[in-house]
Amino acid sequence: MLDDLTDRVADVVEALGYLGVALLVALENVFPPIPSEVVLPLAGFVAGRGDASLPGMIAAATVGSVVGAWILYGIAAAVGPVRLRGFVVRHGKWFRLGERDLERAEEWFDRRSDAAVLIGRCIPLIRSIVSVPAGFRRMPFARFTVFTALGSLVWNAALIGAGAVLGDRWERVGDVVGLLQGAVIVAAVVLVAVIVWRRVLRPRLRSAGDLPADE
Numbered sequence: 001m002l003d004d005l006t007d008r009v010a011d012v013v014e015a016l017g018y019l020g021v022a023l024l025v026a027l028e029n030v031f032p033p034i035p036s037e038v039v040l041p042l043a044g045f046v047a048g049r050g051d052a053s054l055p056g057m058i059a060a061a062t063v064g065s066v067v068g069a070w071i072l073y074g075i076a077a078a079v080g081p082v083r084l085r086g087f088v089v090r091h092g093k094w095f096r097l098g099e100r101d102l103e104r105a106e107e108w109f110d111r112r113s114d115a116a117v118l119i120g121r122c123i124p125l126i127r128s129i130v131s132v133p134a135g136f137r138r139m140p141f142a143r144f145t146v147f148t149a150l151g152s153l154v155w156n157a158a159l160i161g162a163g164a165v166l167g168d169r170w171e172r173v174g175d176v177v178g179l180l181q182g183a184v185i186v187a188a189v190v191l192v193a194v195i196v197w198r199r200v201l202r203p204r205l206r207s208a209g210d211l212p213a214d215e
Contacts, residue, residue, distance in 0.1 A: 007040050013046055018056055023155075029044045029068025029128045032104035036127075037177035040156055041170040044163025054164055059159050065121070065152035066145060069106070073144060078136025079104070090157045106137060114147050121151025124177055 012020040024039045040061060047054040109116060115136060120130030134144050158175070163170040 013039070017046075017052055018060040018204055021057055022060040022067070025061045025064030025067040026071075029065060029131075030071050035153075035174070035177075036159065037174040038171075040055050040159035041163030041166070041173035044160035044165075045167060047160070048164035048167055053162065058153070058160050059161060061156040062153050063154065067147050068128070069121075069148045069152075071147075072128060072131035073135040073139075073141075076111040076132045077138050080135065080138070081136055088113040107135055113137065114143065117144060118151045121148055122148060122155050127152075127155065168209055 012024055014020075014021070021043045025036065028036050028039060043052075043057040043061060044054070046052050061150045070138060071099065117130055117134055117139070121127045131144075131148070159173055162173045162176075166172055
């Protein structure tokens with residue numbers, strides 16, 4: 001399936017050039033099965049062999065990144081903080097989450113929204129997701145756009161540049177990104193496990209008398 005997807009991505013990039021890269025990257029932000037570790041190194045390979053400009057490919061990818069981020073931001077902003085709060089009030093008990101937990105998360109994001117978006121755009125798997133809390137909190141649109149563009153520029157330049165340098169071996173970039181994604185997944189699993197232990201399992205064990213109060 002991945003080989004078939006790679007072939008289709010290659011066909012789009014070959015046929016549409018800059019426009020194809022921008023469209024694919026925009027879709028990748030909204031539709032994760034289109035992997036940036038395929039689109040971007042391939043764009044670099046095409047530029048490296050002289051069929052396109054390297055700065056042009058980076059610019060096209062960055063435009064696509066911003067457009068894709070706008071879509072997720074818009075969806076989350078349309079849902080808004082009021083509906084999100086209502087969801088937490090109705091269903092948060094299943095996750096041991098309350099309004100105060102949501103308030104703390106909102107306060108944290110409001111204080112660090114610029115850094116969260118900028119750095120988040122450079123982290124696999126987080127790159128698209130970070131647009132969602134920005135939309136929920138209705139982060140000022142101009143600021144969101146600037147920091148999304150800057151973070152995306154770093155990511156796009158790194159992967160496209162690597163593809164240009166590696167040439168026919170551009171697919172090796174995906175191996176490195178895969179390792180980074182694996183590390184992010186492990187970190188996420190550990191974080192979820194800690195939250196489940198603290199919020200769900202430990203309180204239940206304490207209430208059942210199976211766990212001392214000081215543990």
